[in-house]
Structures are given as C-alpha cells and as structure tokens.
Amino acid sequence: MLHTVNKSPFGNDTLETCIRFAVPGDPILLIEDGVYAVQAGNRFASMIETILKKNPLYALQPDLSARGISVISSGVTTVDYEGFVELVEQHQVNSWL
Amino acid sequence: MLHTVNKSPFGNDTLETCIRFAVPGDPILLIEDGVYAVQAGNRFASMIETILKKNPLYALQPDLSARGISVISSGVTTVDYEGFVELVEQHQVNSWL
Amino acid sequence: MDSVQDIKIKKIMHVLRHAPHGTIYTYEGLEMILIMATYDQDISVVFIGDGVYSLKKGQETSSIGIKGFARTFSALDGYDVEKLYVDQLSLEERGLTKDDLVVDVEVLSSENIGMLMKEQDVIIQH
Amino acid sequence: MDSVQDIKIKKIMHVLRHAPHGTIYTYEGLEMILIMATYDQDISVVFIGDGVYSLKKGQETSSIGIKGFARTFSALDGYDVEKLYVDQLSLEERGLTKDDLVVDVEVLSSENIGMLMKEQDVIIQH
Amino acid sequence: MNIGILLKEGPYNHQASDTAYNFAEAAIRRGHTIDAIFLYNDGVLNVSKLMDPPQDDRNISTRWTAFSEKYGVKIYACVVASKRRSINEDVLIEGGVITGLGTFTDIATRNDRLVTFGD
Amino acid sequence: MNIGILLKEGPYNHQASDTAYNFAEAAIRRGHTIDAIFLYNDGVLNVSKLMDPPQDDRNISTRWTAFSEKYGVKIYACVVASKRRSINEDVLIEGGVITGLGTFTDIATRNDRLVTFGD
Numbered sequence: 286m287l288h289t290v291n292k293s294p295f296g297n298d299t300l301e302t303c304i305r306f307a308v309p310g311d312p313i314l315l316i317e318d319g320v321y322a323v324q325a326g327n328r329f330a331s332m333i334e335t336i337l338k339k340n341p342l343y344a345l346q347p348d349l350s351a352r353g354i355s356v357i358s359s360g361v362t363t364v365d366y367e368g369f370v371e372l373v374e375q376h377q378v379n380s381w382l
Numbered sequence: 383m384l385h386t387v388n389k390s391p392f393g394n395d396t397l398e399t400c401i402r403f404a405v406p407g408d409p410i411l412l413i414e415d416g417v418y419a420v421q422a423g424n425r426f427a428s429m430i431e432t433i434l435k436k437n438p439l440y441a442l443q444p445d446l447s448a449r450g451i452s453v454i455s456s457g458v459t460t461v462d463y464e465g466f467v468e469l470v471e472q473h474q475v476n477s478w479l
Numbered sequence: 480m481d482s483v484q485d486i487k488i489k490k491i492m493h494v495l496r497h498a499p500h501g502t503i504y505t506y507e508g509l510e511m512i513l514i515m516a517t518y519d520q521d522i523s524v525v526f527i528g529d530g531v532y533s534l535k536k537g538q539e540t541s542s543i544g545i546k547g548f549a550r551t552f553s554a555l556d557g558y559d560v561e562k563l564y565v566d567q568l569s570l571e572e573r574g575l576t577k578d579d580l581v582v583d584v585e586v587l588s589s590e591n592i593g594m595l596m597k598e599q600d601v602i603i604q605h
Numbered sequence: 606m607d608s609v610q611d612i613k614i615k616k617i618m619h620v621l622r623h624a625p626h627g628t629i630y631t632y633e634g635l636e637m638i639l640i641m642a643t644y645d646q647d648i649s650v651v652f653i654g655d656g657v658y659s660l661k662k663g664q665e666t667s668s669i670g671i672k673g674f675a676r677t678f679s680a681l682d683g684y685d686v687e688k689l690y691v692d693q694l695s696l697e698e699r700g701l702t703k704d705d706l707v708v709d710v711e712v713l714s715s716e717n718i719g720m721l722m723k724e725q726d727v728i729i730q731h
Numbered sequence: 732m733n734i735g736i737l738l739k740e741g742p743y744n745h746q747a748s749d750t751a752y753n754f755a756e757a758a759i760r761r762g763h764t765i766d767a768i769f770l771y772n773d774g775v776l777n778v779s780k781l782m783d784p785p786q787d788d789r790n791i792s793t794r795w796t797a798f799s800e801k802y803g804v805k806i807y808a809c810v811v812a813s814k815r816r817s818i819n820e821d822v823l824i825e826g827g828v829i830t831g832l833g834t835f836t837d838i839a840t841r842n843d844r845l846v847t848f849g850d
Numbered sequence: 851m852n853i854g855i856l857l858k859e860g861p862y863n864h865q866a867s868d869t870a871y872n873f874a875e876a877a878i879r880r881g882h883t884i885d886a887i888f889l890y891n892d893g894v895l896n897v898s899k900l901m902d903p904p905q906d907d908r909n910i911s912t913r914w915t916a917f918s919e920k921y922g923v924k925i926y927a928c929v930v931a932s933k934r935r936s937i938n939e940d941v942l943i944e945g946g947v948i949t950g951l952g953t954f955t956d957i958a959t960r961n962d963r964l965v966t967f968g969d
Binding site: 383395399402477478 | 620622630653654694715718719720722723725726727728730731
C-alpha cells in the first residue's frame with residue numbers, strides 16, 4: 286500500500302495520522318505542501334528519522350523545487366512524476382487528504 | 383480584539399496559533415468545527431483551562447448543537463449568532479482561517 | 480471465464496476523517512457510499528480522527544440551516560453496508576465511547592485498521 | 606470636517622499563514638495587497654506559520670506548471686508597503702533565518718506581533 | 732454600526748457561507764447595517780445562478796439574492812477571482828456585482844467592522 | 851496498467867487539479883492507460899468552459915479538454931455534486947461528461963488502480 290500525504294505537518298495532523306495506520310514497509314510519498322515535512326533542519330527532523338525506521342519515505346521533487354526546498358533529511362528518496370507513477374505500479378494507493 | 387477560530391484543534395493548529403498571538407484579555411470565539419475544542423472530556427480540556435486564565439472563551443451554541451456537543455468545559459460561555467454580533471460590537475475582529 | 484472476471488467483487492474502503500458540517504466531505508462521502516452500496520462490492524467504512532464526530536448522537540442542525548445526516552448512517556445497514564469500523568484512539572482522544580454513537584460499530588486499534596487497509600483493492604478518502 | 610474624515614488613514618494588516626502553491630490563499634492574498642497598496646492606507650503584512658515559506662528563496666515552480674510569485678514580494682517595497690513582519694518562532698521551527706528569505710523583513714516575537722494586531726483597524730487573514 | 736463581510740469559500744463545500752449568512756441576519760436583527768458582502772477566493776462561487784442543489788436542501792445563491800433584495804445589500808465578487816472560477820455577468824444572480832479589489836478596499840476602510848468567513 | 855483518477859478539489863484554489871494532471875501525463879508517458887478522470891466535491895468545478903484566468907496563467911479547463919482529446923479520456927463530473935456547484939451541460943467543456951456515481955463505481959472497480967487527489 287502506497288500512502289500519499291499532501292499537507293504540511295506544521296498546520297495539519299495528516300502525516301501523523303498516516304504513519305499511525307501505515308503497515309511497516311509501506312512506502313509513504315509526500316506531495317504538494319506535504320514535502321515541507323522533509324525540509325532539513327525543521328522541527329520534524331527527528332520524527333522523519335523515526336518514520337524511516339519503519340517506512341520508506343519519498344518526496345516529489347517538482348514540489349520540493351517549487352517550494353525552494355533544496356536540502357532534505359537524509360534517507361528520503363526524491364522522485365519525479367514518473368517516479369510517482371512507478372510507486373503506483375507497485376502498490377495500491379491510499380491518498381490521505 | 384475578538385479572535386474567531388473555525389477549525390477543530392485535533393486536525394489543525396489554528397487554535398494553538400491564535401492563542402499564541404492573542405493579547406491577555408482578548409476574547410476568543412469558537413465557531414463551526416472550532417467548537418470541538420471545548421467538548422468536555424476531550425484531550426484539549428487542560429489546554430482550555432490554560433487559555434481561560436488569560437482569555438475569555440466563547441463557543442457558538444448553534445454550532446455546538448449541530449454537532450451534538452451538549453457538555454462543554456466549565457468557564458466557557460455559549461453565545462448564539464446575536465451574541466456573536468454583540469462581541470463584534472465591542473471589538474475589532476481577527477478571523478483566524 | 481470472462482463472466483467470472485466480470486463479477487469479481489472488490490474490497491472497497493471508505494475513510495471518513497473530517498468532522499461533519501464544517502466541510503461537506505463526510506456528507507458527500509456518505510452519498511457516495513449509499514450509491515456504491517447498491518452495487519455488489521465488499522464495502523467497509525472507517526471513521527478516523529474527527530470523522531468519529533460524524534456519528535455523535537444528538538446532532539441538531541436546524542439552527543445553522545444545514546441538513547443533518549447522522550441518522551443516515553443507521554440506514555447503511557439496510558444497504559448491506561455492515562462493516563463500520565471506528566479507530567479506538569480517535570474515540571479516546573475525544574472522550575467518547577460506542578454509546579455516544581448513532582450506530583453500532585466495531586472499535587479497532589490503529590494497527591488492525593492498518594492491516595484492513597492493506598487488504599483493500601480500493602481506498603477512498605473523503 | 607468631512608474631508609478630514611474622508612482621508613482618515615486606516616491601519617490594515619494582512620496575515621499570510623499558508624504555504625505557497627498547495628493552496629491559492631497566499632497568492633490571491635498578495636494580489637489583494639498589491640491593489641490595496643495603491644490606496645493611501647497604513648498597510649502591514651505579517652508572515653506566520655507556513656506563511657513564512659512563501660518568502661523562501663529559490664522557488665522554481667516550472668515543473669509543477671504553476672506561476673511562481675515569491676519575487677513579487679520584493680515589489681511591495683515599490684508600492685510603499687514596507688512593514689513586513691515575520692514571526693520568529695515560525696522561522697525557528699522551520700530552521701530558517703532572514704537570509705533564507707527573498708525580501709528584507711523585520712523578525713518579531715509572537716507577543717510583539719500580537720500587540721501590533723491589537724492596534725489595527727482591520728485584519729485580513731488569507 | 733456599519734459592518735462589512737468578507738467571504739472566502741464557496742457554497743456547500745465549507746460552512747463559511749452559511750455562517751456569514753447567519754451572522755449577517757443576526758447583525759441586522761440587532762439594528763446594524765450590513766454595508767456589503769465581498770466575495771474572494773472560492774467565495775465568488777456563491778453568486779452563480781446556475782446553482783441547483785437537491786430540493787430538500789437550502790439554495791445558497793437564491794438565499795443571497797433574497798438577502799440582497801430584502802436589505803438592499805450588494806454581494807460583490809472580485810473580478811479576477813471570478814474569472815479564474817468561471818463566474819461572469821451571464822451567470823450572475825440578482826444582487827450580485829462583479830467588481831475590482833478597489834471596492835473591497837472601500838468596504839474594509841469605510842466600515843466600523845470587517846468580519847471574515849472562510850476556511 | 852489501467853488507472854482511474856478521482857479529483858476532489860476545484861481548479862486554482864488547490865494544487866490537486868495540477869497534480870492530477872501532471873500525474874496523468876506521466877502515467878501515459880510510462881505506457882499506462884488513464885481510464886477516466888472522475889470529479890467529485892468541488893472537483894466538478896474543473897469542467898466549466900466559462901473559466902477565464904489571467905493570460906499568463908494556465909487555463910485548467912482547456913487543459914483538460916486538450917488532455918481528453920489527445921488521449922481519448924473522458925472527464926466525468928458527478929451530477930449531484932455538479933448541480934450543487936452550478937455546473938450543467940450548458941457550461942460543460944468538450945471532453946466533460948456529467949454522470950452519476952454508478953460511473954464512478956465502475957471506474958473504481960474495473961481498473962488496476964484508483965489514485966485520489968484533493969485537499
């Protein structure tokens with residue numbers, strides 16, 4: 286199961302809720318304002334580390350670029366829209382809104 | 383300054399942000415999904431107590447009724463739409479969205 | 480063989496995570512569930528976060544001028560939508576119990592709901 | 606006397622609290638600020654929470670197909686909108702400093718921003 | 732007191748439009764003047780006359796028209812926001828006016844209060 | 851692979867519509883079939899031909915029409931959600947179809963994947 290999260294973790298509990306239900310091993314893809322979660326040096330850095338112990342974490346590069354986020358937490362994989370599609374090829378999708 | 387908050391505190395940081403900027407004495411009015419904050423027995427009960435030490439807290443009764451919230455934290459005042467207007471008569475308005 | 484393929488029943492889960500009335504998502508979600516229920520699919524509905532508030536007893540919406548719909552959840556049973564799951568932590572954080580809800584639901588841990596999600600062919604978040 | 610009344614300048618504060626691009630609120634907020642700036646009012650703009658991200662340097666929006674607007678904040682100066690305030694805690698939580706932002710702003714404590722809010726005739730949250 | 736209202740979300744999807752309406756009616760009951768309703772962002776969607784909700788539900792655009800006629804209050808929609816969202820003169824309800832943000836600046840500055848409803 | 855897309859927010863106000871479009875284009879580049887785009891909630895606002903954004907911005911509804919023509923993909927809008935939000939046959943773009951939720955049930959069940967975009 287691929288989980289997508291499109292909300293900033295600062296204003297919204299979506300990422301936190303998603304990880305509570307994601308089964309270990311399920312990939313989580315951050316898109317739109319969701320990508321702010323992996324901006325290096327913000328207050329979610331340790332939460333991201335914790336997630337990575339259980340779930341692979343991806344962030345959509347076009348959304349990172351659009352937001353000027355060039356340095357992200359280590360261990361997070363960036364993908365473009367085609368990489369997003371690849372993840373969808375491999376998994377059913379649970380889009381957290 | 384009257385502050386209004388219309389978001390549930392469970393999913394959203396609006397109430398938390400509002401109280402960070404509200405000056406002591408400023409009334410805060412909860413409307414729409416914002417009224418869930420004062421539902422008695424939920425996990426925000428102690429936060430509501432803390433707010434009440436600094437700011438008067440109001441909740442819109444029609445929104446409480448619509449959501450089936452009949453028991454609310456003590457110290458919170460309920461108002462109807464005309465009570466909302468009364469608060470606006472007394473203060474400029476800062477509607478947190 | 481094609482006919483077997485045609486009638487393959489899919490596991491479809493609807494996730495309701497928003498409070499009622501403030502936004503339309505839960506109401507239009509329910510409208511969708513009612514229509515899908517008339518097709519032969521394996522439907523479940525999960526209430527997470529503020530979604531559990533949509534089942535709260537005693538909602539009287541007349542004073543905000545919006546149509547209430549809590550009672551419609553009771554009708555799901557008549558449409559053979561019997562798999563209603565509520566997230567335990569979401570209930571607890573709100574100081575609610577099953578008795579506060581308009582319908583009979585099964586209360587599950589996040590972990591169990593997560594495993595149910597994993598089994599689905601389709602998940603629709605509202 | 607009427608003419609004095611007519612030209613009374615009001616203190617108007619715009620509050621930007623949403624990240625750019627995910628929603629349009631900050632962009633349409635900026636459009637409103639640019640128009641209001643052509644009237645003789647005492648305008649200030651405050652960046653709180655994810656609103657500070659709208660000032661982040663290096664935004665390249667071409668790959669999402671949306672028009673970028675970070676640079677437009679620099680134009681505010683030319684419209685005599687010089688009171689740009691950023692909430693210190695919001696910057697800190699994001700590991701950002703003034704150097705990460707596209708315009709020169711004044712960084713203030715929540716308390717000081719709260720006091721500024723109290724002085725306003727009108728506050729518009731976007 | 733003279734009160735201006737800023738409404739930033741569309742009908743049905745968010746409660747903002749209903750709250751704005753209920754607030755405006757209550758303000759008038761208490762003897763105040765609602766100077767204008769100004770629509771911004773998705774709020775401009777409130778003034779389409781093509782709205783056709785189920786019969787047992789409120790019709791939000793005709794409710795604004797009735798409000799406008801009863802109290803002589805214009806419902807202004809920002810022109811740029813309107814064009815983005817497919818609102819133009821052809822679909823505009825009675826009582827609705829498509830206008831620029833200068834109108835909003837006037838509303839924000841000439842009234843005793845501005846109250847915002849949105850998401 | 852056959853992919854259905856559910857889009858739950860209107861154009862411009864949220865990025866959802868843009869992300870859905872960029873995802874759909876990428877899926878086709880990777881050799882997949884986009885079976886349909888289904889619009890729900892404010893998503894139905896995507897298919898109004900009255901949309902008229904500033905010239906230097908994308909036009910989201912004509913982009914959907916071009917997408918529909920190029921790949922033969924229909925953009926379905928739920929009829930009940932559409933009527934609430936002032937979308938009807940008169941304002942419908944080429945490639946748009948107003949339909950019931952039965953169509954969505956078909957899309958959700960007959961495809962290998964359903965991907966949702968919203969707020």
